Amino acid sequence: MKTFKKTLLATSMLAFTGLANAAYEIKLSEEDKITFGGFIKVDYRHVDGNVGYRDFWIGGGSVLAEDKSQTKFFANESRINMKFVHGEVTGFVEMDFYGGGGNEIISNSSHPRLRHAFIKYQDFTFGQTWTTFMNTSALAETADFAGPMVGEAFVRNTMVRYKMGGLEVALENPESWGNDGIDDSPDADPASDDMPDIVAKYTFKGDWGNVSVAGLFRELNFNDGDSETAVGVSVAGKIKTIGKDDFRFQVHAGNTGRYVGVTAAPDVYNGEAEESTSYMAAYRHYWTEDTRSSVFYGYIETEESDRERVQYGVNIFKNYTPKLSFGFEVGQFEMKDADADSVYAQVSAKYVL
Numbered sequence: 001m002k003t004f005k006k007t008l009l010a011t012s013m014l015a016f017t018g019l020a021n022a023a024y025e026i027k028l029s030e031e032d033k034i035t036f037g038g039f040i041k042v043d044y045r046h047v048d049g050n051v052g053y054r055d056f057w058i059g060g061g062s063v064l065a066e067d068k069s070q071t072k073f074f075a076n077e078s079r080i081n082m083k084f085v086h087g088e089v090t091g092f093v094e095m096d097f098y099g100g101g102g103n104e105i106i107s108n109s110s111h112p113r114l115r116h117a118f119i120k121y122q123d124f125t126f127g128q129t130w131t132t133f134m135n136t137s138a139l140a141e142t143a144d145f146a147g148p149m150v151g152e153a154f155v156r157n158t159m160v161r162y163k164m165g166g167l168e169v170a171l172e173n174p175e176s177w178g179n180d181g182i183d184d185s186p187d188a189d190p191a192s193d194d195m196p197d198i199v200a201k202y203t204f205k206g207d208w209g210n211v212s213v214a215g216l217f218r219e220l221n222f223n224d225g226d227s228e229t230a231v232g233v234s235v236a237g238k239i240k241t242i243g244k245d246d247f248r249f250q251v252h253a254g255n256t257g258r259y260v261g262v263t264a265a266p267d268v269y270n271g272e273a274e275e276s277t278s279y280m281a282a283y284r285h286y287w288t289e290d291t292r293s294s295v296f297y298g299y300i301e302t303e304e305s306d307r308e309r310v311q312y313g314v315n316i317f318k319n320y321t322p323k324l325s326f327g328f329e330v331g332q333f334e335m336k337d338a339d340a341d342s343v344y345a346q347v348s349a350k351y352v353l
Helices: 002-012
Strands: 024-027 032-051 063-074 079-086 089-096 113-121 124-130 156-164 167-172 197-206 209-221 227-240 246-254 276-288 291-302 308-319 324-335 340-352
Antiparallel strands (some): 024 032, 032 079, 032 340, 124 156, 167 197, 197 209, 209 227, 276 291, 291 308
């Protein structure tokens, strides 16, 4: 009888209701509910220059012998997520379609990729999600998948995290990464990573926006048996300005390695922990209630590997309905250390579920 009542309750409440965060909810009981969300995003992207084509720029790239132009249409950024709530326990899973595969000759199929999978209970988070070193509100709004990645903290890790007010402390998955091809220099050895990365962040919040200060402590391992301590710091935030406008920024320094720039800076290079300095700045302006633009700039330079990477651009987005928007963006990606650069233009259509 209890099972029947529970089934009846679930069946009687299978009405979808729109949420403020553009998701849909099924309420199963007073304590149990499931929320569905995500979006469908379709992109047209044209790239011209001597950095090889990418669906979105990361910190590295292939240098071409001469300039080439390439155009692609794709929908890989589309994503779906589900949130399960049972009292004080929340579970969240999200996937997109950047998992590889695909055959442009026949079907353009793409493999799903796990983005987030975590459990929250009271002040604890267990699972895979954005690193604690990262301030997600400080990411620029761009048509390119993540915009100026070279100057952004941008990593998802599996972790155990504790939050108390504005303070967050986490033990995160370690990964020593780096291979410089120098014969007499030891490469990174992730197989010897036995100490988790330690991350702490404090976020100051107010009606004006937010600013976070984060620290990163790691042990990097080499395949010759040695290890080296690595420390990195970050200051990032989102500041409200005039009307609905905002200014977003990130500044990082030290041995941030793979936590910043997405392959722009290795963890180790030439037998030493890589040091880098990076920053990102973006200003978003609302022309009208449903039309807005962002101008953004990202930069990173490394000490040991002597790399210098830049990405900048400007865009415009317009909401035609509360859930449907179109955008246009132009920008440039530069690998100054390799004397290579490419410009791009991108048109996006996005439908938020």
